[in-house]
Amino acid sequence: MPNTTLPKRASGLRYLWITLVLVILDQITKVWVAADFELYESRTLIDGLFNLTYVHNYGAAFSFLSDMGGWQRWFFTFIAVGISVVLLIWLRRNPADFWRQNLAFALILAGAVGNVTDRLLYGYVIDFLDVHYQGWHWPAFNVADMAITIGAALMLLEAFFDNRRDEHPEGKK
Template identity: 80%
Template sequence: MPNQTLKKRASGLRYLWLTVLMVIVDQITKLWVAAEFELYESRVIIDGLFNFTYVHNYGAAFSFLSDGGGWQRWFFTVIAVAISAVLLIWLRRNPVSFWRQNLSFALILSGAIGNVADRMMYGYVIDFLDVHYQGWHWPAFNIADMAITIGAALMLLEAFVDNRRDDERKGQNQEGNK
């Protein structure tokens, strides 16, 4: 019976359009940077605050394990593929009405796919967004990283605002009105 219910209702997979869109935007921006910039070239966008700076990231966030000798490429790829599989399962199981959770899963999934695509094609991730202030630089990042960060923030928000409780209350109110 539970499998039939799962098949009949709309699932969070409806949010995959966002995943596809974000992967396309991520890959197009990375292709543009790789074609238009020399490695380590930097162009000022907002003076004293924001540049486009083309770099290769062989590690993970903040270049973690970037000097690992190559094994980290496959390590981070396997982790991202596993996380992507879990997120797809969760999207499939979630009702479409859990929009905050589905949105967060779709964004994290897009970031994971975007960076895995880079690792598979190039052996590194293309980063180019460079935020800085008075000599302090945040590590360069890309659209995929932004999607992961926004998705994680939404997931934290979801921890404080639980859709399931809202849906349970609606269901109880509807039963009480019968």
């Protein structure tokens, strides 16, 4: 009987090492801040531009829905787990040479896992990076948030400026 199994191809799952490194970095920085800072304590790193300020975020990005009584913890956890599963499926289905898209997915996955870990462990997300200028403060964020933002930007760039999928034999369905 002839062998009918297809040869295995390298998939986007090769990029999970990036996710792992960023989740570890995210959690190490959050544990450090929580251990070394008092809640709402702020330390200036670049005068007039950048502080480390320890805050708890009970909502989503920019504290969206943070004052809604607690249901949002499980809502955002459920959403992030769902997105993580979808990203893992996409990474598995993508050829490894779709590196920009795989990198974007790995970054977004890292951010989702980093923030879900906080929600499950503490009931809130630890934020501490505080960018400000002349009294205006961007909402505090963390390494996971940066990974999500950079990953989303890469995904948009990939969607608008890359037509490799049209030319790649595995990209056509």
